[in-house]
Amino acid sequence: DAEITQSPRHKITETGRQVTLACHQTWNHNNMFWYRQDLGHGLRLIHYSYGVQDTNKGEVSDGYSVSRSNTEDLPLTLESAASSQTSVYFCASSEAGVNYGYTFGSGTRLTVV
Amino acid sequence: AQSVTQLDSQVPVFEEAPVELRCNYSSSVSVYLFWYVQYPNQGLQLLLKYLSGSTLVKGINGFEAEFNKSQTSFHLRKPSVHISDTAEYFCAVIPYSSASKIIFGSGTRLSIRP
Numbered sequence: 001d002a003e004i005t006q007s008p009r010h011k012i013t014e015t016g017r018q019v020t021l022a023c024h025q026t027w028n029h030n031n032m033f034w035y036r037q038d039l040g041h042g043l044r045l046i047h048y049s050y051g052v053q054d055t056n057k058g059e060v061s062d063g064y065s066v067s068r069s070n071t072e073d074l075p076l077t078l079e080s081a082a083s084s085q086t087s088v089y090f091c092a093s094s095e096a097g098v099n100y101g102y103t104f105g106s107g108t109r110l111t112v113v
Numbered sequence: 114a115q116s117v118t119q120l121d122s123q124v125p126v127f128e129e130a131p132v133e134l135r136c137n138y139s140s141s142v143s144v145y146l147f148w149y150v151q152y153p154n155q156g157l158q159l160l161l162k163y164l165s166g167s168t169l170v171k172g173i174n175g176f177e178a179e180f181n182k183s184q185t186s187f188h189l190r191k192p193s194v195h196i197s198d199t200a201e202y203f204c205a206v207i208p209y210s211s212a213s214k215i216i217f218g219s220g221t222r223l224s225i226r227p
Contacts, residue, residue: 033215042203042219043157090156094215101147101205102215104156 002027006091006105013112019078021108023091029103030096032074034058034066036087037107043090049074050096081112115140115208117218125224126194134189134221136204144206146187147215148178151201160202163187174198199225 004025013019023032034046045058047066055066063085065077078085088109092102120135138144145164149157161172168180178189187204204218 040219043217045214048214092157101149101159101162101207102157104149104158106156107154 004091004093004103004105006089006108008108009106010109011111013081013110015081015083015112017081019081019110021076021078021089021091021110023074023076023105024072025091025093025103025105026072027093027095027103028071029093030071031094032068033092033094033102034064034074034076035090035092036060036085037090038087046076046089047074078110081110083112086110086112115142115144115206115216117204117206117216119202119204119218119221121221122219123222123224125226127226128196129193131192132190132194132198132223134202134204134223136187136189136218138185138187138204138206140185140206140208143209145209146178146180147205147207148172148176148187148189149203149205149217150174151203151220153200157203160189194223194225196225196227198223 007022030051033048035043044060049068088107090107091105094102116139118137126132147162148160150160151157161170163170163180171177176191201220201222203220205215
């Protein structure tokens with residue numbers, strides 16, 4: 001069965017370190033998204049991609065970057081982790097041009113100490 | 114610009130009671146509408162969607178929602194809830210003009226009391 005997988009499930013890192021969160025989907029979806037979820041803020045879009053080599057900034061992109069070298073993967077990198085980036089991160093994917101909604105991964109809980 | 118408002122951040126109900134979770138949206142263009150559910154420590158799962166046609170939409174786990182264009186609402190209902198429905202529920206829209214970017218409401222936490 002097709003799926004979307006995030007790794008790791010939990011991560012603790014120190015302030016200032018570079019961290020990369022992985023997202024891998026086998027749905028063959030063109031569109032991929034990264035969200036962070038914080039109490040009182042719901043889900044906020046960090047970055048998104050509509051296909052290979054395409055990346056776009058979302059509403060809270062500062063301090064984050066993504067790259068899309070193939071259809072299956074959209075890794076999210078925190079260049080220099082800050083305590084404000086402690087959050088739960090969700091990756092999602094969707095088909096291009098078809099509005100069946102998004103498929104979400106199970107999330108990565110990141111703690112920056 | 115589009116926005117989604119979920120009017121209640123928390124809704125406590127007794128088991129087997131009916132529930133309605135309210136969702137209103139604002140958009141200058143037509144939208145597709147969705148409800149997602151997030152069980153504790155899990156990702157979001159699609160509950161139901163409205164794309165076109167009948168305004169009453171049935172989803173998984175006995176939930177349904179009704180699209181009301183004049184009220185710009187998409188309220189979620191269930192006639193009799195179970196303990197297992199305890200979760201956070203998110204209303205969301207995708208505007209026709211930007212077919213691939215979803216906009217979420219802030220969520221409603223449904224807690225079921227035995």
